[in-house]
Amino acid sequence: MLSERRLEVLRAIVQDYVGTEEPVGSKALTERHRLGVSPATVRNDMAALEEEGFIAQPHTSAGRIPTDKGYRLFVDRLAGVKPLSTPERRAIQNFLDGAVDLDDVVGRTVRLLAQLTRQVAVVQYPSLTRSTVRHVELLSLAPARVMLVLITDTGRVEQRMIDCPAPIGETSLADLRARLNSRVVGRRFTDVPQLVADLAESFEQEDRGTVSTVLATLLETLVEETEERLMIGGTANLTRFGHDFPLTIRPVLEALEEQVVLLKLLGEAKDSGMTVRIGHENAHEGLNSTSVVAVGYGSGDEAVAKLGVVGPTRMDYPGTMGAVRAVARYVGQILAES
Amino acid sequence: MLSERRLEVLRAIVQDYVGTEEPVGSKALTERHRLGVSPATVRNDMAALEEEGFIAQPHTSAGRIPTDKGYRLFVDRLAGVKPLSTPERRAIQNFLDGAVDLDDVVGRTVRLLAQLTRQVAVVQYPSLTRSTVRHVELLSLAPARVMLVLITDTGRVEQRMIDCPAPIGETSLADLRARLNSRVVGRRFTDVPQLVADLAESFEQEDRGTVSTVLATLLETLVEETEERLMIGGTANLTRFGHDFPLTIRPVLEALEEQVVLLKLLGEAKDSGMTVRIGHENAHEGLNSTSVVAVGYGSGDEAVAKLGVVGPTRMDYPGTMGAVRAVARYVGQILAES
DNA sequence: TTTGGCACTCGCGACTGCTGAGTGCCAGGA
DNA sequence: TCCTGGCACTCAGCAGTCGCGAGTGCCAAA
Numbered sequence: 001m002l003s004e005r006r007l008e009v010l011r012a013i014v015q016d017y018v019g020t021e022e023p024v025g026s027k028a029l030t031e032r033h034r035l036g037v038s039p040a041t042v043r044n045d046m047a048a049l050e051e052e053g054f055i056a057q058p059h060t061s062a063g064r065i066p067t068d069k070g071y072r073l074f075v076d077r078l079a080g081v082k083p084l085s086t087p088e089r090r091a092i093q094n095f096l097d098g099a100v101d102l103d104d105v106v107g108r109t110v111r112l113l114a115q116l117t118r119q120v121a122v123v124q125y126p127s128l129t130r131s132t133v134r135h136v137e138l139l140s141l142a143p144a145r146v147m148l149v150l151i152t153d154t155g156r157v158e159q160r161m162i163d164c165p166a167p168i169g170e171t172s173l174a175d176l177r178a179r180l181n182s183r184v185v186g187r188r189f190t191d192v193p194q195l196v197a198d199l200a201e202s203f204e205q206e207d208r209g210t211v212s213t214v215l216a217t218l219l220e221t222l223v224e225e226t227e228e229r230l231m232i233g234g235t236a237n238l239t240r241f242g243h244d245f246p247l248t249i250r251p252v253l254e255a256l257e258e259q260v261v262l263l264k265l266l267g268e269a270k271d272s273g274m275t276v277r278i279g280h281e282n283a284h285e286g287l288n289s290t291s292v293v294a295v296g297y298g299s300g301d302e303a304v305a306k307l308g309v310v311g312p313t314r315m316d317y318p319g320t321m322g323a324v325r326a327v328a329r330y331v332g333q334i335l336a337e338s
Numbered sequence: 339m340l341s342e343r344r345l346e347v348l349r350a351i352v353q354d355y356v357g358t359e360e361p362v363g364s365k366a367l368t369e370r371h372r373l374g375v376s377p378a379t380v381r382n383d384m385a386a387l388e389e390e391g392f393i394a395q396p397h398t399s400a401g402r403i404p405t406d407k408g409y410r411l412f413v414d415r416l417a418g419v420k421p422l423s424t425p426e427r428r429a430i431q432n433f434l435d436g437a438v439d440l441d442d443v444v445g446r447t448v449r450l451l452a453q454l455t456r457q458v459a460v461v462q463y464p465s466l467t468r469s470t471v472r473h474v475e476l477l478s479l480a481p482a483r484v485m486l487v488l489i490t491d492t493g494r495v496e497q498r499m500i501d502c503p504a505p506i507g508e509t510s511l512a513d514l515r516a517r518l519n520s521r522v523v524g525r526r527f528t529d530v531p532q533l534v535a536d537l538a539e540s541f542e543q544e545d546r547g548t549v550s551t552v553l554a555t556l557l558e559t560l561v562e563e564t565e566e567r568l569m570i571g572g573t574a575n576l577t578r579f580g581h582d583f584p585l586t587i588r589p590v591l592e593a594l595e596e597q598v599v600l601l602k603l604l605g606e607a608k609d610s611g612m613t614v615r616i617g618h619e620n621a622h623e624g625l626n627s628t629s630v631v632a633v634g635y636g637s638g639d640e641a642v643a644k645l646g647v648v649g650p651t652r653m654d655y656p657g658t659m660g661a662v663r664a665v666a667r668y669v670g671q672i673l674a675e676s
Numbered sequence: 677t678t679t680g681g682c683a684c685t686c687g688c689g690a691c692t693g694c695t696g697a698g699t700g701c702c703a704g705g706a
Numbered sequence: 707t708c709c710t711g712g713c714a715c716t717c718a719g720c721a722g723t724c725g726c727g728a729g730t731g732c733c734a735a736a
Contacts, residue, residue: 025729040679043730061686061729100562101498137487139473149475149487149495157487157497159439224438235573236591249587253574363698376710381699399698399717 008035009045010054011078014066018314023063068279068313071291075276075317082318084326088116092330099334102126102155106231109307109331114234116323119311120256122294124230124266126154126304126335133184133192136218138177143167146210148217154304154335162217165209172207176214189222228263228305232256241312251286256310261286266306269294274321279313289313293320297328299335307331346373347383348392349416352404356652361401406617406651409629413614413655420656422664426454430668437672440464440493444569447645447669452572454661457649458594460632462568462604464492464642464673471522471530476515476552481505484548486555492642492673500555503547510545514552527560566601566643570594579650589624594648599624604644607632612659617651627651631658635666637673645669 012033016024026039026046035042046064049055054070057063066074084092095112099105106123113121137149144164151157179202183195196218200211235256238249255261261284268283269275269292277292291313296303307328309320350371354362364377364384373380384402387393392408395401404412422430433450437443444461451459475487482502489495517540521533534556538549573594576587593599599622606621607613607630615630629651634641645666647658 023729027729038679039729040681041677044678047731057730059685059687061684061727063729101496103567134479135477135485137475137477139475139489141472147473147489149489151477151485151487151497155497155499157495159489159493159495161493229441233595236588236595239588239591250574250577253577257571257574361698365698377698378710378712379708382709385700395699397716397718399696399715401698 005035005037006045006049007073007078008033009042010049010066010070011074013046013049013055013064014070014074014078017065018316021314023058023065025063028063066314068281071278071313071317072281075278079318079321081274081325082322084116084322088323089326092116092327096330096334105331105334107233109327110231110233113307113309113323113327114237116327117309117311117320118234118240119237119309119315119320120232120234120252121307121309122230122232122256122262122266123307123331124228124263124305126152126156126298127228130188130302130304131156132186132188135185136177136180138173138180138214140168140170140173144210146173146214148214148221150218150221154299158221160217160221162214164213166206168207168210172203176203176207176211180218192222193219230259230262230266232262234309237311248289252290252310255284255286265292265310266294266308269296269306269308271296271303274325275308276317276321291315291317293317293324295324295328297332297335299332304335343373343375344383344387345411345416346371347380348387348404348408349412351384351387351393351402352408352412352416355403356654359652361396361403363401366401404652406619409616409651409655410619413616417656417659419612419663420660422454422660426661427664430454430664434668434672443669443672445571447665448569448571451645451647451661451665452575454665455647455649455658456572456578457575457647457653457658458570458572458590459645459647460568460570460594460600460604461645461669462566462601462643464490464494464636465566468526468640468642469494470524470526473523474515474518474556476511476518478506478508478511482548484511484552486552486559488556488559492637496559498555498559500552502551504544506545506548510541514541514545514549518556530560531557568597568600568604570600572647575649586627590628590648593622593624603630604632604646607634607644607646609634609641612663613646614655614659629653629655631655631662633662633666635670635673637670642673 009029012029012035013024016029016032026042029035029042030039046055050064053067054073055064056067058065092112096105096108099108106125110121110123113123131152131154133150134153135151139147139149141147144167146162146164148160148162149157179199180196184192187195196215199215200208203211235253238252241248265282265284274293274295279291280288282288282290282292287310289312290310292308292310294306294308296306298304308324311320347367350367350373351362354367354370364380367373367380368375368377384393388402391405392411393402394405396403430450434443434446437446444463448459448461451461469490469492471488472491473489477485477487479485482505484500484502486498486500487495517537518534522530525533534553537553538546541549573591576590579586603620603622612631612633617629618626620626620628620630625648627650628648630646630648632644632646634644636642646662649658
């Protein structure tokens, strides 16, 4: 069992190590923190903490550094979420308010987050799985060429070019557009397939091929776009990692380039509340010496996507968590407004 | 004046240095290349080349490495563009052919380029300055809420939400849509403003405010979207840079995060033909130890945007140039097809 | 349970000497 | 005039040595 003071010692170790990036010894600890006990006592506590696996020595005769398990305990029981200062909040709002479209919102968010946390930021585009259709538009560009435009309630627009098996007249197209919209507008993506299943049958024989093609493309687009996209930023902050560069930074950069890996990473985060994955808790090997702080965000109460940061395990957890949470809230607001 | 042999020596130095990443000495040179002269002679040539500023010694008693000026000479007079192998070409085509939309084309291109050159790839989205309007769509989402969708001939789609000063009826909106399209479809962005200048006047008094707002938003979108976007990839390749990491890689990552810097970088490249900027030839300080190989690409004969790679000055120029050129060509083809 | 004292460990930086790759110069030969 | 072999010189990098000091673990006393 860990006494109150031992937890206090662990907290002090984490704080100091995060600040100095150097192993912290018993003497330094008693000097910088008012623990009210002597270095010798702290040494005993440290030995106990090491015994339990919360801290470790890089080598004999060096100070201690927290282990992943130590950080875990710190995050779970010792650290709060540090709220941002008022000027910071204002800065966030100002910065995000100027966004003109979804790309811009996501772009600004990622830069903002990278700047606030001084780490690598990852922002997922609002997911389409839970999105609804705002509008489907069909444009005739040539006799047998139709452009399909899909607009979602999160402001995302996707378009596809369709080569039709046969030319289709403007009236038929307008008819299709109207019927399509009356059926799917406001509906969730997942519901669309069954809603349009029998649509082709109600058209004249000559147009059926084209209608089917259009519907097929629509469904295809829905599926494809459910695969999520994301944006990352602040990779330059990786250089602040440590001094043992190439080995540390390389796998991280590689992981960050793999959208699949990142999506999985964010996907593993809880839908609500903040998720912190520390070091080896991350499934991906390249991220074994990093921590990921992620949180869902959304325009309403439901999270439509996630955002977060990737940084060294030795990070300022309270501050980072505060920044991530604050940014997620503001983005949610912005999204709700548009 | 540089004799034929001295140029040959320079070429050998560049090739060896690019291969080994280590300063190359006179003896090693004569062993690896059939220069037909003794090391002593090569030493004299090296002294001359150093005198002229084409090569330099990192320190006394070390071999020589090419200077920026040396690379410049190499690129201008000694190196050709190495065409890709047939399997490579086939791989490019296969990889790019699967793209479904513009984002996908650009995304695949950037990954492809990064993989082929093993360097950082930068791809600019097709510029809208020279683009034409394919279609403008107006959708009524609520009585006083209109969505504007702009579709370009390069397949790009932009949308804006518009809050109208007054509600507008479906018929008026359809009217506006029709007139707008008849005027601007097929026209260049730059011509649009004067084409729609008097459009508001032909509408009923009650709708004029809304029409003006819509037109203003359209023009605004055109201007905003002329600001180019781009995508980068392969940053993990930066870790292959050298062993003196943080100092080298940091400013590069920072520069790469600044879209403005990159756009300027590509903007400085010639419209046609390939541009190679070596080391200090790059205006941006952070890129002083990198070279940029860029080329324009487009669906027709005109270049609509640029793409390229950023790598250490010590790069395989012929190979890189070959890959960049080949990729640009294929992307041009893909764009022309869609 | 805490504390001061003490012996012990060991990473790290400073210093040294050696080695070998590479150079510049020179004098003799084509 | 240009090339070449020889020779003395330079110096980065590596390995080995050494002392310092931060930090530890243990123990006996409070």
